[in-house]
Amino acid sequence: MAEPSAEGRFGEFGGRYVPETLVPACQELEAAFREAWSDPSFVAELNQLLREYAGRPSIITECHNLGRQLGLRLLLKREDLNHTGSHKINNVLGQALLAKRMGKTRLVAETGAGQHGVASATAAALMGMSCKVYMGAVDVERQALNVFRMRLLGSEVEAVHSGSRTLKDAVNDAMRDWVANVDDSHYCLGSVMGPHPYPWMVREFHRVVGIEANAQCKELLGRDPDVVVACVGGGSNAIGIFSGFVDTEARLVGVEPAGGAAVGRGVPGVVHGMRSYLMQDEYGQVQEAQSISAGLDYPGVGPEHSYLSSIGRADYPSVTDAEVIDAFQLMAKSEGIIPALESTHALAWIVREAPTLQGKVVLMNLSGRGDKDVDQMMEILK
């Protein structure tokens, strides 16, 4: 995957639409990342953390039972087996290490489902930094377990009561905190979104997923998979696995929730520092996303996904909450794996599209585990 332009653009998407106060901070971060990423000692230190702390490389599991049922070969990239239970740790370890190198002592993060918040709290604990996580009040309710985890790890969690009280509002408050504390704080953004350099930097930290998966598929299949599927909220796990296959013949599919289909609606907008597809009303007011999964409850999407969609390299279909609930149970019962509701969106699409995927090899990014979702599912399935 190519670097964005000097202005941080992927085609016509991306950029740096931030308050003037943050422009120097973004410039400083870009320079620091560029320097660190080309420094073998930084990369070696990060790789060691990924190996010895996060548990990389993550394995590939072939779902023989589901594959037989669906008439295809289904491979899972097991990001759910990483320390803290999702792919989020890849990015967070990279950013925390970078923040430390920049002399920052405090991390600020937003979180939806809590996976990125937990990962940030974990990295802060490991590296001796303080950490404050903003989380929409609605999400604090539905992800109580992760809230407790973050506090247990020594982080402060602040419930955000403004706007829709979900992920987008948590991003707003994290940005406000960063504006006020830019001297000593690093904004540890959790997805491939936000102002340049975040979409690029976060992608680079998640490329390890695609690099591993590509090599693992070569070894297992002797070739590339036919289809690579991942869920998309902001789009970090998807961009991670896509990065390993964007230069192959594999079809790339990013699955959005029906109630948060930013790419699906195809209207560009500017919020949270980036120009990208954005759910908005006729006056440009950002709309509230609606999804069963807190982690995908986001009205925008990372700018590189908008770009991949605009050039036709990746498709972005959507699935409904009902399809996700069915797929969640299907994976649990057929494979003995409880997937995160976010990742389950990818499976829901595979199940629906199975008739058109007969005999194909489908690689799905199982970006997180579903332990955090069992309370919610227990209520739904009662």
Add this chain to the structure above:
Amino acid sequence: MSAAEATTFGRMETEFRAKREAGRKLLVPYVTGGLTGWQQAIRAAADAGADAIEIGLPFSDPVMDGPVIQEASQRALEAGININIIFDEARELDVEIPLSVMCYYNTIHHAGHERFAHLLKAAGIVAAIVPDLPLEESGLWCAAADAEGIETVMLAAPTAPDSRLPLIAARARGFLYSVGLLGVTGERSSLAASATTLAARLKAVTDVPVLVGVGVSNAAQAREAVQVADGVVQGASVVKRLMDHGPEAVGDYVAEVRAAITL
């Protein structure tokens, strides 16, 4: 600034420069458009000695704003306010001082740059402040605004290195908005030292009028700020009075600040 350029100042900058020349400190109250009583508040502010008005266009995700203006925006949006309503009502204001808008960039982006500039002009609004549109991203909007004669106020922040300030000043029309502190809009117990420091740094590199905003919370702080700056923007302190006590309270407050900054 060369003499040739000096002839092209817009209405707000022309008036501001003349008033500064005459020894007057500039006062720009901010009022959230569409908030109950907003038109009366603007008329009261104009009568009480405001030099221009900043009309806030409510946005769903106001990242530069603190709790007071967030709440005002949310109230206006929940009441069904949109830019068409605000522009229609702005046209009815009939005040003597220039009107500007403060709006987040997506409002412009979604409307279309040229169309938005035209809408402002048609509503009798002469200037725009766009807090999430930094210099590097401002090209498309500034071109459209310049073409309609809309003055784009640029913001400068305490975090900017010296080398950046002249670049921002060169693109500023109307006035230069000197961000008073690291943080979002809202009232603070004292004026941050950064407020006067940045204003002084800006005054050293430009003759565009420099107004301090963000964190100038009362008459005493305004007086402190204008020891260095050419004037102040008053946001949360005005909006809070409008929400809590109505338009007359805005007039009283603007009169109080006017008295305090009349040196």
